[in-house]
Amino acid sequence: MFPQKRRLLALAAAGTVLALTAACSGGSGSGDDSSGNADGTPSGKISVLTWRTDLVEDGTFDTYVTEFKKKYPEVTDVKVEGVKDYEGTVKTRMNTDDYGDVLAIPGSVTPDQLPDFFEPLGDQAEMEKDYRWLNDKSFDGKSYGIPVVGNVQGILYNKRVWEEAGITEFPTTPQEFLDDLQTIKDKGVAKVAPLYTNYKDSWALSQWDGWRGAVTADPDALNEMTQTDTPWTPDSDYGVIDGTIYDAVKQGLTEADPTTTDWEGSKRQIGVGDIATMALGSWAIPQMAAAAKDAGADPADIAYMPVPVQVDGKFHTVAGGDYNLGINVHSKNKATARAWIDWFNHDSGYSESQVGLSPLIDGAVPAALESFMSQVEMITMNPAPAGKESLFADIDTASGIVTTDPKYRLQIIDDARSGARTKEQIFDDLNGKWAEGRADAGA
Incomplete structure (x- = not known):
């Protein structure tokens, strides 16, 4: 077992940059003409888009709707739509006015696009x-989204597997x-x-971005990245992240054939111990624990460890919001949506x-996270x-x-497997492209 002071108990996807213009006319957010009562009391119908298809399928959202309507009896219907491939599908729907009344703001929406759509x-x-x-969903002093939950970032692992391998300390480098x-x-x-x-x-490769800021214990890591032509270095946030991926693949420490990986299957595999480790935000722990239980394994085997870097002798974790809920700017029932x-x-x-x-400042820390939070120093990334x-x-x-697009990390994995490029060559190429991007953007 890990020593208690170091033991972690079991306890969000970005798409490509949104290439959209302001949504066209010709539809409504909910397809309903009800706009709430004159005094702003919630009433009528709304539609809600969610990426949590699992909670739609298991009836959790039905319970939410029932409880919401108890509080607001003049609300006649809340239609919840679970959307697979949420980022891609919603991005396409946002080329019309019809993308729900309430929705999780796609990660690919840039700050300056928020007023056009929300x-x-x-x-x-x-x-x-x-x-x-x-910060993520605010622009020009206005907020357009509120996160539904806060995640911490690190590494999800099967505690039993690590202990059976005789590893009793968390890696610090x-x-x-x-x-x-x-x-x-x-x-x-x-x-x-x-x-x-x-x-x-x-x-899932975008989940490694959760290490940004934790590697250097720097809440301004991304802002500082805009000021340098060489953000991929051995000790930088991106250098450590992508270098670790490259080295792990190159050394044969990942799956034998990455082209056959399966997300849903991986939940069971880490639950039963066939997989030891995955780089995922803390949001994934309940899902993996549930999969372990379904497979007859012990859900308590699913645990969480910090990013394997210490600064001044301390682990750090970046805490931030998951998907943010926003209101379709074209919604005809904004009172009920809010x-x-x-x-x-x-x-x-x-x-x-x-x-x-909790996204609420005075929200309590869940019991399952208390141990983790006591062992790490929390960082919230500074806004631009x-x-x-x-x-x-x-x-x-x-x-x-x-x-925000995992394609460049897919290429890193391909290069590590084939030996087509060294890590240093990859970093030189990325730094060259970044420098050109800075010049083009007038940075």
Whole structure:
């Protein structure tokens, strides 16, 4: 067992940059003419789009709707639509007016696009008195989304597998992390892989971005990245992230054939111990624990460890909001849509059920996260300076890298497998593209 002071108990996807113009006319957010009562009391119908198809299928959202309608009896219907391939599907629907009344704002929406597609929810400075992590979906002093839950970032792992390999301390450097994975491989305690990339379901590779800021313990890591032509270095956030991926693949510490990975299957595999480790946000822990239970394994085997880097002798974790709920700017029932968002964050119990941090400043820390939070120093990434809210996205797009798109990490894995390029060659190429992007964006 890990020592208690180091033991972690079991306890969000980005798409490509949104290439949209302001939505066309010719539809409504909900297809309903009801706009709430004259006094603003919620009434009528709304539609809600969600990426949590699992909670739609298992009836959880039915319970939410029932409870919401109890509080607001004049609301006649809340139609919840679970959307697979949420980022891609919703991005396409946003080329019309018909993308629900309430929806999770796609990660590919850049800050300057928010006013074109979403209703402002209030002044950011005022809302920050009650809510955390509003930076991502705010622009020009206005907030357009409220996160449904806060996640911490690190590494999800099967505790039993690591212990059976004789590993009793959390790795404190990327090299120690790789050495531990090698030990797990040598011991043969993970039949599929010491580290699973989920290459085929490539969105999961974007989860490594949760290490940004934790590697350097720098809440301004992304802002500073806009000021340098060489963000891929051995000790930088992106250098450590992508270098660790490259080294793990190159050393044979990942699945044998990444083209055959399977996200749904990986939940069971890590639950039963066939996979030892995955780089995922804390949001994934309840899903993996449930899969372990369904497979007859112990859900308590699913645990969480910090990013394997210490600064000044401390582990760090980046905490931030998951998907943000926003209101379709074309919605005809914005009063009820806002009531749903407020109810969801204050009364639904969603963040507790997901073993996550509440977006409310005075929200309690779930019991399952108390141990983790006591062992790490939490970082919240700083917003971009005023007037530069879109600079990172502008450089990222102009560079052609598009860090929100997992394609460039797929190429890193391909190069590591084939030996087509060394890690140093990859970094030189990425730095060259980033420098060109900065020049094109006028940084």
